[in-house]
Amino acid sequence: MEDKPWREMGLTDEEYERICSLLGREPNHLELGMFAVMWSEHCSYKNSRPVLRLFPTKAPWVLQGPGENAGVVDIGDGQAVVFKIESHNHPSAIEPFQGAATGVGGIVRDIFAMGARPIALLDSLRFGPLSEPRNRYLFSGVVGGIAWYGNCLGLPTVGGEVYFDPSYSGNPLVNAMCIGLIEHQKLRRGLAAGVGNAVMLVGARTGRDGIHGATFASEELGEASESRRPAVQVGDPFREKLLVEACLALIEEDLLVGMQDLGAAGLTSAGSEMASRAGTGMELDVARVPRREEGMTPYEVMLSESQERMLVVPRRGCEERVREILERWDLEATVIGRVTADGSFRILEADKVVAEVPVRALTSDCPVYKRERRRPDYLEALQQYDLSALPEPGDYNRVLLDLLGSPNIASKEWVYRQYDFMVRTDTVVGPGSDAAVLRIKGAKKGLALTTDGNGRYCYLDPEMGGAIAVAEAARNLSCCGARPLAITNCLNFGNPEKPEVAWQFYHVVLGMSRACEALETPVTGGNVSFYNETGGKAIYPTPVVGMVGLLSDVSRRCTQGFRQEGDVIVLLGETLDEIGGSEYLAVVHGLVAGRPPRLDLDKEKRVQQVVRAAIQQGLVEAAHDCAEGGLAVALAEMALSGNLGARVDLSGDLPPSRFLFSESQSRVLLAARPEKAGEVLALAKAAGVAATGIGFCGGDRVVISHRGTGLIDLALEEMAAKWRGSLPNCLG
Amino acid sequence: MFTARIYITLKSGVLDPQGEAVKKGLAALGYECVKEVRVGKYLELRLDAPDTASAQAQVEEMCRRLLANPVIEDFRVEV
Amino acid sequence: MFTARIYITLKSGVLDPQGEAVKKGLAALGYECVKEVRVGKYLELRLDAPDTASAQAQVEEMCRRLLANPVIEDFRVEV
């Protein structure tokens, strides 16, 4: 170990050899550290890049695909939406509050780095079961941290998701998504262009925070992780708020050539990436970097992951104005270097060169690995599991109540009431429906936002699970009347050096790609988080899809709660015998087995078209898709959200457990005024979508029967106690 | 009945945004003489214990388990 | 350079929601021996001053003006 310091930094012997040959010499300690962070999976995507090429990335409305700080899609009228999702899993496992908080800070910087005004946040979370104190601690800490940072910034957290499963014990997932709004001509890229231009560091001072955080994110969590304290940073949302305002003021006055946030790998990555994109070089003097602590070495300065900092390249002669604006916001701006022509990333300490490497060597010459892929052994037995042999439950009321109380299905109000989801006064549908809807002041249109991803499905069938994640996100948007535009995604997996994980990864991406293709929602960016393992055991393969949709008329939006007595309830799509991977199976039979429901992309597309058309034509009072827990849960959620009961009668020849709890895809429940129900059915018929009137809204109970035989009869109050009470009760 | 005083501070090197803001606030009030501010927590506990030593030991255990966050904080206990 | 330690606590008549919560948390961990918890703030200041007495006086003034809220809080300063 002694004489192979690169190993401790996470580089292999071959990678070290490659660095030597790229440089034509051995790197010094600082250079080695810079390579180690830039060549970590977190920064280089060396294990994922070849697979990510499967994603479709183009559409006429996509203005910026993967490769920039965030994706950009056109929403008409010269406006665009900027969005991206990112993980902060490992830091949150160690220090949940600050880990999650700084995760939010990081993704917000990605958005305003593009010049966009951040307008909303979403969060997608996974934890182990709440029966364990450690998981409760992680869950409350993470939610508290997101609340603290987002609320202080004045950004509404308008949606997200939370799932609990033993596979995430010890390795929680914390994925945060940010959305920004911008006028096309204000878009900025992370470019260090214009030889001779100054490079300025703005925002917080640099301390010894999070040195080697990128490397840390690229290894498994182990016994030693707890003591790896320097990898945990503390956030300062107040300073970030000032930084947002100051940086947007720089854009407003058109003072910048380029801007880039400092995230993982700090100055090393921001500097080299900006130069790489512009095809230039850069010279930085660490002695000029304002420090928070004394005695920092060039190594520490270059690798520090101190938060709330940005790197900007001002137009020539604008440095003073940049400084003035930052000062107005009580922030520092310091010239720390300049753009050069020689393609070299040169680090000085005063007048001494302490590191000098080609920009490309750091950013594009990283080795790319095509990992060996092997179908995991567990799949065969699980997929073949004979679910037809399971006994029917005796009491369906009991089952529905248990499902409503399952933390995966229960109301997430305990979470989102801690988030200020209303600030900015644009949230017209907040958390608690299928997707959030934001109005855009001064315009007729609106935006719909959601995140989705079912790790259990992906575990049982990665390709199907990946496709379902995309389809469900799109379905959630369609259910509020929005046209899905594009996705960002966060791919949370185990160690990609294991062939089984590489196989899962490949197949999830394949499934997602097929769905993106079919639903015309290209990928505009995202993030890969590997090495989510504890004790050598990987989490479920968990892609999280963040999707953005557009409502041409925001007044024609739809929510999931029933609205009026007497409305007809229509089921679009068919219910099949598909309880594999379902919440029913997990809660009632304690099983994760079978095949997840099948997704027919063509059918999915048609169902969504019908839903959108019906909403846009004003035929629908409420809409909600059938997801975890199946039709019974979807119906209960619509009743609980609208505080209005329903009475439905189902037909068909499946066992009741399947009717009620099967998670068949491409199903949506609609409520329509009786005089409009006919039109809804006609729309569906014309599109070749199965549609059945199954009952009516009314009363204060949910009553479900099968050809007249009662299955479920529950008072709203009793269901609400389970559904709303579950999380608060678990958390004490 | 014993009274325990607990002082919880951020580990050195850990960013203290509150301290920074308070320092600036003091400077704005004219107290430029203040060079550094660190903000921590102070807890007073009243507890039953057989003797001082065991009170001390118990409270230290409480700090490790609940009251302080060992990842970013240090603590000190006086009984 | 002097180091001042400031202890800020809620006045005794003011209900302390944090203290109550901590007490409950401790009881849940089995520390029923804890009868009362008050949560306050602990600040450390590094400041220039001609002598201890004037440092003490200055810091007390800072507490009255900014660091503590006299409506609900008491403070104590040690230099």
Next chain:
Amino acid sequence: MQFGVIVFPGSNCDHDVYHAVGAVLGQPVEYIWHAEKSLRGFDCIILPGGFSYGDYLRAGAIARFANIMPAVVDFARRGGLVLGICNGFQILLEAGLLPGAMRKNDCLQFRCQDVYLKVENNHLPFTLKFKGGEVIRLPIAHGEGNYFADPATLAELEENGQVVFRYCTPAGEVTAAANPNGSVANIAGIVNREGNVLGLMPHPERAAEEILGNTDGLKLLASIVEWWEGGGRYGG
């Protein structure tokens, strides 16, 4: 009627209230930067919600020393209308323009939700469009809204009709269960003795448009304009 919205570092509802007053209510409104020293030509000053100075130390503690604050105090003393919303309310308390102090919510968590409020005093420039005892619905979003005043101060507030809004049930009962943060006497908003400085934790600007599903808050803002246009003036 000219409104001014003060922007402190960390204010984040400044745009929202600006929008509600300007675009929705159609009144002239301007931002006022915290570093300014004087206030001229304004008829009503609003201290918006947010996290001034990160709410570090105590909510509002640092903001009350902003350059603009002596001018606000002076404006209030001369009878000008001052409205503090959420963080603005906290700043008014710290500045001594209103009595009492804020503690952390008794649940120790941030709370974002709708609450019901009983209008206890509708004879103010801020409330004249409400009926006495009317129950209204407004959103709250705060972590430190647990209002405290000592018994003597509280008695004085009650006696002078300075308690303007109280958390209540939809039916108007003032109960512990309807209190979202532990405030004494379910207090959500108070006014100074002279009746020209109002502080409240709920956000009227978030309930000022049909599309947001609630216009109860607009009534509060519109009251101010009606009072002004009816020739209402305080002091000199």
